[in-house]
Amino acid sequence: MAQPVRLWFKKYGKAKFISHLDLNRTMIRAVRMAKLPIWYTEGFNKHPYITFPAPLSIFVSGENEAMDFKITNSIKFAEIRDKMNKVLPQGIEVIKVSEPVMKVSMIHWAQYKIELLFENCSSMETYEILQSCKNAENLNIEKKTKKGSKIIDVKQYFMNADICYNQTNTVIDIILPCGSTDNINPSLILDAVQDYSDRKFQYTNITRLMLLNDKMEQFQ
Amino acid sequence: MSYKQIEKILPLVQKPGRYCGGELNSVIKNPENIDIRYAFCFPDVYEIGMSHLGMKILYSLKNARDDIWCERVFAPWVDMEEQMRKNNIPLYGLESGDAIKDFDFIGFTLQYELSYTNVLNMLDLAGLPVKSCDRKDLSPIIMMGGPCACNPEPLADFADMFILGEGEEVNLEVIDLYKIHKKKHSTKEEFLEEAAQIKGVYIPSLYNIEYNDDNTVKRITPKNNAPKTIQKRIIADMNNVYYPDKFVVPFIDIVHDRAMEEIFRGCIRGCRFCQAGFIYRPVREKSPETINKQSRALCDSTGYDEISLTSLSTSDYTKLQELLPELISWSQDEMVSLSLPSLRVDNFSPELLEQINKIRKSGLTFAPEAGTQRLRDVINKNILESEILDTCMTAFSGGYSSVKLYFMLGLPTETLDDVAGIAQLAQKIVNLFYSNPNKPKGKGVTVTCSTAVFVPKPFTPFQWEPQDTIDTVKAKQKHLVSSLTSKKITCNWHDSKTSFLEAVLARGDRRQCTVVERAWKKGCKFDSWEEFFDFDKWMQCFDEENIDPQFYANRRRSFDEILPWDHLDYGISKQFLIREAKKAYQAQTTPHCRIQCSGCGANKLEGGKGNGTACSTLV
Known part of the structure; x- marks a missing residue:
């Protein structure tokens, strides 16, 4: 009987320019190189079977990302971690390996940290503009999906965001819907804020901190 | 920065x-x-x-x-x-x-x-x-x-x-x-x-x-x-020359995203249009042990699940029957598939097909290059029609139902009959499929003919040949389409304007530098990409530099003309190339290096045998 395993990893630095599809390929090669006793698909082109509970968008870093697979022989979790870290490219790092505690369908939210500055603005000025966006009547933005596009109001999420600043940066801490039923990409929030404030960002740096269930508990 | x-x-x-x-x-x-x-x-x-x-x-x-x-x-x-x-x-x-x-x-x-x-x-x-x-x-x-x-x-x-x-x-x-x-x-x-x-x-x-x-x-x-x-420089000993045990593994999908193991350099064949067949002489093989060891190291360090055995003509590797079982012995367990590009129809045996079937079934592609036997003899392809048909029969019996064929238009001495011969050969393959009692059930056959335009290249017996003009090529393409007799056959081809510019540059001289610079200044780049290739702009540049591109592409050069690359020595003697050109006009073939040394000169290079001994005795 194959045993399900959940691997937790960070994705940062140059690896944030890697799309989900490319990450999938990178991970498949890594588990092959690490020679893990991983369960392969039975199809004509057999390949290691891995899934990602919550795919991460390109340009977004991740602190606590999950990847699921099954193993066919017993192997210590720490050994999986160490073997993987030997063969992964820089910017992808396994933190730990565990048994899956929650079902993937329990993912409801994700917490993000967004560092940013508006063009020609100090971190304090950026902070003030962001705060003023909270007073907006709405923060409407067009969300494009495979089925077409629709206008959504992201104000409810932005209202509850914590915003702070230091000397160099302004930082938004925000929780957004994540998962198969409802999903909002943090870049949508940024687009909405740009539209409302009629300003452009000088740079943005988005990191997904963790995945959460519907009770706002960390996904495990 | x-x-x-x-x-x-x-x-x-x-x-x-x-x-x-x-x-x-x-x-x-x-x-x-x-x-x-x-x-x-x-x-x-x-x-x-x-x-x-x-x-x-x-x-x-x-x-x-x-x-x-x-x-x-x-x-x-x-x-x-x-x-x-x-x-x-x-x-x-x-x-x-x-x-x-x-x-x-x-x-x-x-x-x-x-x-x-x-x-x-x-x-x-x-x-x-x-x-x-x-x-x-x-x-x-x-x-x-x-x-x-x-x-x-x-x-x-x-x-x-x-x-x-x-x-x-x-x-x-x-x-x-x-x-x-x-x-x-x-x-x-x-x-x-x-x-x-x-x-x-x-x-x-x-x-x-x-x-x-x-x-x-x-x-x-x-x-x-x-x-x-x-x-030119060559490596004498392929078993001891440096070969990487690691490849940089890209994140994004690339054209050939797999491990590649070079199995030999050079080619024994001497197809008269093929520059690679001459400039990489003599043939130098790696041993099966080296190939096996290097292949395995590459798979281990990259995580690739596919390894491609590369060379100019993979089935000419003398120890293929020894190598394949060795590779398969570990590759199957590690779920690594092998791919063997560049197989020839004349030594594509049922045994080889069986080995490949163990690996993975992909499309079959053959390159007869010309539609008639006469023209195949002119270019020294040394493949008989019966061999092409036999191979297709083997493939159909082995479960394949689509074949891709590569041809060239505009080869020296080509007539409209040779062009029509491409369609006729394709039709024979279609007929063969339906006459085969063992054909795959419930499937139709597709024969795809890809036609490129012949570009004469330096250091080949055809280096003196004129390229067909763009209009002639267009007429031949039209003739080919009108000669098709079945919907099972699809034809596609390269743009003849692209091939014309290739022919101009391939045999160009130093005066073309100004044209290249002008074209770049005018914004020409990614010329090999259809969406960027601007033929008219290039022609304008030739015009402005007062250089006639047809002088380079469409002119027959005489054997005693000093060619722009005559000071470069690739180990192939001009006398040999002239001999080969003359044999081509008479549709006479030259046997490959293992049957008989044709005295090209490459045996005098390091790695060749030297002392006039044929290179083929090396392997």
């Missing part, structure tokens, strides 16, 4: 994975411990350049030395170029993010003529003058190599040096010489003059070219002790 600047523009371009570096097995070194910074440039996009085996070999070879740091550079796609120019980001090495204009060497590999404008564009993006004479400093030295370096004259004004032949040894010799000159603070001229003495190194600025009134070459004169002819 800091990597931060690059990072800022990456969200604004397609496929940022092309530009960020950081791939598995990419080599990072501390610049403080490095004597030589080397930028290896492939003048096309990442996905194409990263598929190129030669680059992988030379990248790893240089990085195996502690004093050299070799980085990869590809042509940024137009969206990235726009951002780089807008933000003043010069062309940088993927590993360090440092501007390559400050490197010691910038090397370009010349794989096809239509990448020449990209070479210029990359030099410009690096912030360097494109012309060699305008770069006064010792560094960076711009060197170029690869198959197109066998007639590099259209790029002679831009390169500081060309490398002829195989690069594994000569690259390091050049770097070692440069190190001495760098320490001595030599001038660029002092270094180049001494480098010209290294075998395989061609310094174009040390040769003076004079022309006759009829525009043919009158005289090629070396100066400052440069050798009269420059001999």
